[in-house]
Amino acid sequence: MTNEAQAAPREYRWRMPANWWTRNRHYFLYVVREFTVVPIALWLLWLLVEIKRAGDGPARYSPHGSAAFVVFSVITLVFALYHSYTFLSLAGVIIHFKVLDRPLPSRLIVLAQFALWAVASVVVGFVLIWFAR
Template sequence: MKSQARIPTGRISDPGYPRASNPEYTRHHPRWYRRRMPIFWWLRKLAYTKFILRELTSQPVMYVTLFLLGKMWVLSRGPEAYETFIQWLSHPALLAFHALVLAGLLFHTVTWLNLTPKALVLRVAGRKIPGWAIVGAHYGAWLGLSGAIFWILAGR
């Protein structure tokens, strides 16, 4: 604790009242201090970093869409082209990169589905459907559609 000697009161009559040493200061007129947002503001808090990572999943989404179209194009070029494409995809470096892309996609899916109850407020027979039910239904749809895709593309 500081010494108990004399506590400045903040009154203008107080001899300890801060005297204006700043020439630009005018008494009784606000002279604001404005903080500038740093360019790396998204590192300030974990929540902001997560937010920017979530927003950057736009890039994996973009890549995967182009990849699917690319695969369609390769398929139109005949069996040899497809064979080369498959060999290329089996390269460990590309597989590792694609695992990373998949992780980005999953982050997009999980963050997107978790936020659905914020945007959707549904009522059935006058009763509000609880948030967990909305999230649950979306996860159910995700699992169902993923299962269907697996069944069609890899199940036979």
């Protein structure tokens, strides 16, 4: 073979256009989902700051409670619930359990997880309210 025959033909390099995430509804929802973690991360950072301040002693601690922060917290809660929902639904699909050699239906796994989630929320809420009194 001569060099001429071996020379690779010039290929056109495909590049993702910058607006790729606007081209398809699923891509768009995916990007939205990814971006919802930003407010959640900010809120958690603020929580760390609050914990640090609470560590300085109860006398000097007064939690931040402006109306804007409450609104921000509610939005963040919605995002966090959305993530929890997608995570738990997905986990039900990917987890495999076999009972008596038969695969457990994924709906049952999803339901069990949501039940666990609800129980855990009640327990945490109870602990918070009980000790806050």
